Amino acid sequence: MTDAAAHRSQPFPLARGREKGYDRQAVDEFLARARGTFESGTATLDARAVREAAFPLRRGGYQIAAVDAALGRIEDAFAARERERAIASVxxxxxxxxxxxxxxxxxxxxxxxxxxxxxxxxxxxxxxxxxxxxxxxxxxxxxxxxxxxxxxxxxxxxxxxxxxxxxxxxxxxxxxxxxxxxxxxxx
CATH class of the missing domain: 1.20.1480 (hypothetical protein mp506/mpn330, domain 1)
Structure with a gap:
């Protein structure tokens, strides 16, 4: 696989040089869990859990700002669903x-x-x-x-x-x- 192909397959840009970023495996696993939870509609993860997600820092990890921005969007989606369900309920x-x-x-x-x-x-x-x-x-x-x-x-x-x-x-x-x-x- 070429460097360009490898770069395209990554969901986020990588931290450069000596800069640390979020551990890629931890982020990927959390995002897979969030996606599965959201798509299945189960309540194993909620907006607060997305907001409180934390990842180890590693050289060569994902750029922090890019992951944080994505987590903000994911939190918004979970919160909207929670709001809709609560309004339907109460x-x-x-x-x-x-x-x-x-x-x-x-x-x-x-x-x-x-x-x-x-x-x-x-x-x-x-x-x-x-x-x-x-x-x-x-x-x-x-x-x-x-x-x-x-x-x-x-x-x-x-x-x-x-x-x-x-x-x-x-x-x-x-x-x-x-x-x-x-x-x-x-x-």
């Missing part, structure tokens, strides 16, 4: 009410004072930079309260520098996951 009104309740929980967290929205790690441990998280939290608040434009992709792409005494990463990540869930629920 009705559109109940579905919207549930999304509103979840949005209110997020807003309650965001109404805390800047610098106090999440638990902090110890003074010598690293967490997410509070100032950066608070900027994103303010933007999320404007999205929910005033309808300021914000996309799921922007929330997914939120990244924060590590900082001593910062916010607990797990709490921030859980909130961002909840935001994505709500945004996908009302799309």
């Amino acid at each position: 009705g559109a009104e109940a579905w919207v009410a549930q999304a509103r309740e979840e949005a209110q929980v997020i807003l309650d967290r965001m109404s805390r004072p800047r610098g106090e929205r999440f638990d902090r790690v110890g003074p010598f441990a690293y967490g997410y930079a509070r100032e950066e998280v608070d900027i994103v939290a303010d933007r999320l608040t404007r999205y929910f309260e005033a309808g300021e434009p914000l996309t799921v992709e922007q929330v997914r792409a939120a990244a924060f520098r590590p900082a001593r005494g910062g916010y607990r990463e797990e709490q921030v990540d859980a909130l961002l996951d909840a935001v994505v869930d709500v945004m996908l629920a009302v799309r």
